[in-house]
Amino acid sequence: xxxxxxxxxxxxxxxxxxxxxxxxxxxxxxxxxxxxxxxxxxxxxxxxxxxxxxxxxxxxxxxxxxxxxxxxxxxxxxxxxxxxxxxxxxxxxxxxxxxxxxxxxxxxxxxxxxxxxxxxxxxxxxxxxxxxxxxxxxxxxxxxxxxxxxxxxxxxxxxxxxxxxxxxxxxxxxxxxxxxxxxxxxxxxxxxxxxxxxxxxxxxxxxxxxxxxxxxxxxxxxxxxxxxxxxxxxxxxxxxxxxxxxxxxxxxxxxxxxxxxxxxxxxxxxxxxxxxxxxxxxxxxxxxxxxxxx
Amino acid sequence: xxxxxxxxxxxxxxxxxxxxxxxxxxxxxxxxxxxxxxxxxxxxxxxxxxxxxxxxxxxxxxxxxxxxxxxxxxxxxxxxxxxxxxxxxxxx
Numbered sequence: 001x002x003x004x005x006x007x008x009x010x011x012x013x014x015x016x017x018x019x020x021x022x023x024x025x026x027x028x029x030x031x032x033x034x035x036x037x038x039x040x041x042x043x044x045x046x047x048x049x050x051x052x053x054x055x056x057x058x059x060x061x062x063x064x065x066x067x068x069x070x071x072x073x074x075x076x077x078x079x080x081x082x083x084x085x086x087x088x089x090x091x092x093x094x095x096x097x098x099x100x101x102x103x104x105x106x107x108x109x110x111x112x113x114x115x116x117x118x119x120x121x122x123x124x125x126x127x128x129x130x131x132x133x134x135x136x137x138x139x140x141x142x143x144x145x146x147x148x149x150x151x152x153x154x155x156x157x158x159x160x161x162x163x164x165x166x167x168x169x170x171x172x173x174x175x176x177x178x179x180x181x182x183x184x185x186x187x188x189x190x191x192x193x194x195x196x197x198x199x200x201x202x203x204x205x206x207x208x209x210x211x212x213x214x215x216x217x218x219x220x221x222x223x224x225x226x227x228x229x230x231x232x233x234x235x236x237x238x239x240x241x242x243x244x245x246x247x248x249x250x251x252x253x254x255x256x257x258x259x260x261x262x263x264x265x266x267x268x269x270x271x272x273x274x275x276x277x278x279x280x281x282x283x284x285x286x287x288x289x290x291x292x293x294x
Numbered sequence: 295x296x297x298x299x300x301x302x303x304x305x306x307x308x309x310x311x312x313x314x315x316x317x318x319x320x321x322x323x324x325x326x327x328x329x330x331x332x333x334x335x336x337x338x339x340x341x342x343x344x345x346x347x348x349x350x351x352x353x354x355x356x357x358x359x360x361x362x363x364x365x366x367x368x369x370x371x372x373x374x375x376x377x378x379x380x381x382x383x384x385x386x
Contacts, residue, residue: 071339078340086316096314100343273338276315277325280336281369 002031009266010036010216010237011043014050015259018208021246022256032206032244039199039220039237042269045262048286050213053255055285057209060250070283072214076114076185077221080280082272090229094119094133114185114218132226135190139197139230185215190226196235199223206241209249215239217269224271303349303379304332307371310348314341332372342368349378357381 003020007013013036021027047069058066073079081096083089101116112120120128184207189200201219206212220237227234246252274280305319312319329335337345339360346357346368358381360368367377 074338074340078338080338080341081314081344083314083316092316096344099347100340273315276311276317276322277329277335280338283338284365 001029002033003029005032005034007034007036009038009041009043010213010220010269011046011263011266014208014213014216015043015046015256015263017212017244018246018256018259021208021244022253027246027252029244030242032241034216034239034241036216036220036237036239039216040224040234040268040271041266042217043263043265044267045265046259047213049255049259049262050209051286052288053209053251053258055288056251057249058285059288066210066285067214068283068285069214069217072211073218073221074115076118076215076218077225078115079221079270080273082221082225084228084272090133090136090225093225094130098130118188118222132222135226136229139190139192139226139232184211188219188222190223191235192232193235196233197223197227197230198235198238199226200238200240203239203241204243206239206244207247208244209247209252209255212239212241212244220269221271228271300375300379300384303353303382303384304371304375306349306352307345307375307378309352310345311337311341311371313348314344326371332375333370335371337368337370337374339365339368342374345374346378353382355382 003017003024005013005017005020007016013034017032017034020032021029051068054066054068057064078097078100081100082093086092097115097119101113101120118132119130121131123129184203184205185201186204187202191198191200199219199222201215203215206215216237216239219239223237224234226232308319308322312322315322326332326335342360346359350357357378358367363377366373368374
């Protein structure tokens with residue numbers, strides 16, 4: 001059982017995948033595979049429709065963390081910390097991400113954040129491994145290797161970062177008892193082919209209202225970072241949701257109608273920090289009229 | 295380091311922001327002037343997270359993270375300075 005989506009950009013891919021989920025029994029699909037041919041492009045009409053709906057849901061579903069696309073994307077690749085014009089941009093990005101991650105003490109402390117797992121995955125000896133740095137080193141040193149670039153973000157049954165430092169994925173696999181909650185992104189794989197990098201990501205559970213669009217943007221930014229810092233071009237982004245769903249929220253079909261009507265404005269995504277002094281507030285969820293919040 | 299006053303908090307925030315952008319604190323001050331003041335230079339949550347981590351080292355105190363703050367507490371330089379000062383018990 002699988003559903004395959006193949007679209008030009010992030011917005012079109014999200015919209016087509018959402019359409020398939022609306023049609024699916026229970027609004028759930030097993031193995032929803034989404035291929036995005038130009039992941040550095042999006043449809044801002046689709047994104048705006050989604051952002052308005054997320055703001056509406058924040059108003060009607062208080063207590064649920066409905067975040068903007070930018071905030072979700074930041075969990076994978078925080079663009080404000082990437083200044084590609086500076087010397088040693090990758091090292092600077094790693095250092096800034098590590099410092100912020102180490103200081104983080106939110107409710108996700110148990111497993112951390114996606115960017116935290118990418119730049120400081122707990123190793124078996126108690127030391128952390130910078131998976132992105134390792135991937136970049138191989139890409140820079142041996143461009144003829146196509147498939148040496150794997151980055152796990154979780155393993156089945158894991159309960160905490162400390163546990164992941166002392167367990168064997170192959171041994172504890174059958175003990176998977178995790179229910180809902182993070183991390184949902186399980187694995188990232190990078191493939192180098194003909195001068196381009198392609199990124200594949202696997203989600204154990206992929207929620208298409210709250211997370212998928214922001215995940216696509218964050219993964220595309222990560223792909224751009226790895227390609228830019230290793231002298232490669234940007235290839236395709238392929239995302240598999242082994243359990244993909246539209247959450248149980250009011251107005252699911254209305255969102256499809258609104259996003260479809262708004263689609264058609266193709267635009268590049270941002271891939272690095274805005275200049276010092278630039279505005280950021282436009283990336284927050286929009287303010288919606290009280291009548292839409294009813 | 296002994297905490298002195300709100301000005302020390304602001305200096306730490308400016309220094310942290312300068313490090314993120316790879317510029318001098320003087321350059322940050324120039325940008326603040328050009329946008330109209332501390333309350334008009336906007337911050338992203340990840341930048342704020344880094345600045346807070348920098349301030350924690352500077353003052354040796356545990357500070358609230360952006361996740362624990364409201365957006366309004368880190369949306370600008372002015373807001374973040376006020377939030378950190380409040381967390382450190384500076385009332386002036």
